[in-house]
Amino acid sequence: MSYSTFNRKHFDSTKEPMFFGENVNVARYDQQKHPIFEKLIEKQLSFFWRPEEVDLSTDRKDFQRLEAHEQHIFLSNLKYQTLLDSVQGRSPNVAFLPIVSLPELETWIETWSFSETIHSRSYTHIIRNIVNDPTKIFDDIVTNEEITKRADSVSIYYDRLIEMVNIYNTMGTGTFNIPGKGDIKISMPALKKALYLTIASVNVLEAIRFYVSFACSFGFAERTLMEGNAKIIKLIARDEALHLTGTQHMLNLMASGKDDPEMAIIATECKDEMRDIFIEAAEQEKEWANYLFKDGSMIGLNAQILGQYVEYITNVRMQAVGLEPHFATKNNPIPWINAWLVSDNVQVAPQEAEISSYLVGQTDNSLDDSDFDDFDL
Amino acid sequence: MTSTSNPKTPIQDAPVHRVLLGKKQILVTENEPLLVQLERAGIPVEYQCREGYCSSCSIKLLRGQVIYPFEPLAWVQSGYLLACCAIVKSDIEIAFFD
Ligand code: FES
Numbered sequence: 001m002s003y004s005t006f007n008r009k010h011f012d013s014t015k016e017p018m019f020f021g022e023n024v025n026v027a028r029y030d031q032q033k034h035p036i037f038e039k040l041i042e043k044q045l046s047f048f049w050r051p052e053e054v055d056l057s058t059d060r061k062d063f064q065r066l067e068a069h070e071q072h073i074f075l076s077n078l079k080y081q082t083l084l085d086s087v088q089g090r091s092p093n094v095a096f097l098p099i100v101s102l103p104e105l106e107t108w109i110e111t112w113s114f115s116e117t118i119h120s121r122s123y124t125h126i127i128r129n130i131v132n133d134p135t136k137i138f139d140d141i142v143t144n145e146e147i148t149k150r151a152d153s154v155s156i157y158y159d160r161l162i163e164m165v166n167i168y169n170t171m172g173t174g175t176f177n178i179p180g181k182g183d184i185k186i187s188m189p190a191l192k193k194a195l196y197l198t199i200a201s202v203n204v205l206e207a208i209r210f211y212v213s214f215a216c217s218f219g220f221a222e223r224t225l226m227e228g229n230a231k232i233i234k235l236i237a238r239d240e241a242l243h244l245t246g247t248q249h250m251l252n253l254m255a256s257g258k259d260d261p262e263m264a265i266i267a268t269e270c271k272d273e274m275r276d277i278f279i280e281a282a283e284q285e286k287e288w289a290n291y292l293f294k295d296g297s298m299i300g301l302n303a304q305i306l307g308q309y310v311e312y313i314t315n316v317r318m319q320a321v322g323l324e325p326h327f328a329t330k331n332n333p334i335p336w337i338n339a340w341l342v343s344d345n346v347q348v349a350p351q352e353a354e355i356s357s358y359l360v361g362q363t364d365n366s367l368d369d370s371d372f373d374d375f376d377l
Numbered sequence: 378m379t380s381t382s383n384p385k386t387p388i389q390d391a392p393v394h395r396v397l398l399g400k401k402q403i404l405v406t407e408n409e410p411l412l413v414q415l416e417r418a419g420i421p422v423e424y425q426c427r428e429g430y431c432s433s434c435s436i437k438l439l440r441g442q443v444i445y446p447f448e449p450l451a452w453v454q455s456g457y458l459l460a461c462c463a464i465v466k467s468d469i470e471i472a473f474f475d
Pocket residue numbers: 423424425426427428429430431432433434435451459460461462
């Protein structure tokens with residue numbers, strides 16, 4: 001089952017599953033099994049931006065005037081985001097490209113991961129601007145216990161999948177004794193399970209783990225502080241919204257059985273484990289909020305409010321992949337954040353002419369007047 | 378936004394639909410997506426992109442029918458609608474988290 005950079009077989013790629021079918025050969029986009037990934041590529045390309053375009057000169061002065069505990073909040077979030085995008089700038093490529101089977105999905109993965117490298121570059125841009133010695137900040141990412149704890153949870157599923165695929169590509173299926181690791185069983189269901197859980201953990205990374213940090217950045221900007229940073233975070237958040245949609249599509253397509261019937265069975269089997277991934281991440285993010293605010297809060301935000309926000313956003317994300325919301329928080333405790341998250345700088349041409357040509361979200365029951373009897377207009 | 382560029386049709390000329398949300402009832406037209414009309418009625422809805430690609434505005438559609446002028450990039454779960462881009466086409470009943 002070794003990987004080939006140009007599969008010589010002649011086959012119809014629109015009949016392949018998203019993953020673990022044939023290796024992709026011709027990079028063609030005129031026909032697609034899942035056109036959504038082609039659309040995500042186009043959207044991501046339309047989002048292209050460069051960190052250097054954002055002027056940060058005022059942020060430098062702002063940062064010097066922040067209180068020590070506020071600097072701690074700002075820098076810690078920057079470190080955590082740097083960690084997340086370091087992982088995301090490479091891992092979709094390393095983990096998913098060797099097993100992807102659709103050209104449009106292969107290119108989406110590359111486009112997605114590339115956009116994460118822009119995020120990483122923007123952190124260097126920000127850090128260089130506010131401190132004299134960036135090395136101190138970057139070094140702390142690999143030594144700070146609060147950050148490395150998080151590095152473990154964001155990389156564990158990726159690393160296991162990569163290891164299993166490596167074994168599979170050299171040895172095929174079977175049980176193999178790996179020095180230092182013991183027996184590892186490689187079967188197609190085991191590989192697919194590892195893949196499904198990895199995508200779930202990536203969805204959590206993009207859809208939940210960034211949001212405490214986003215909230216703090218916008219919290220500063222609400223006080224007209226660190227506004228250049230907020231501008232960059234807005235651009236990052238816009239990209240992340242697309243990435244989380246990409247992973248939601250993968251998860252939902254898998255669970256639907258429309259892509260690969262065996263994947264649907266695995267998705268059902270993994271439901272509890274996937275739930276746990278969401279809940280565990282939310283708990284870690286709440287803990288992170290406690291760490292951020294250990295020496296003091298900032299106006300409008302504290303650990304408790306951020307904890308509630310984490311619970312709320314986790315509910316939203318769970319629902320989007322067909323899980324029952326887990327937390328009791330049913331309202332957004334910081335609704336002002338949405339005005340910052342909205343991508344007001346992108347105008348998409350309306351296609352009103354096509355109204356009525358696309359129909360979803362229809363349910364059988366219709367309402368009659370008796371449903372409204374009790375209400376005043 | 379896709380809808381705000383529309384010339385506004387006077388409300389009496391446009392079809393009006395009722396939106397039932399718990400004990401509340403709101404009247405909406407087909408001129409704009411549901412989200413802006415709920416907001417105008419003082420009902421906050423979670424959102425992020427307002428362009429159909431982030432799924433944050435997903436709410437339960439218990440009954441009735443909506444359409445999308447353009448296909449949203451976000452996955453629309455069955456039994457849900459995306460408020461930022463859904464056009465209401467009949468009386469509907471919706472719900473947030475229970
Ligand atoms: S607000 Fe993003 S899909 Fe509606």
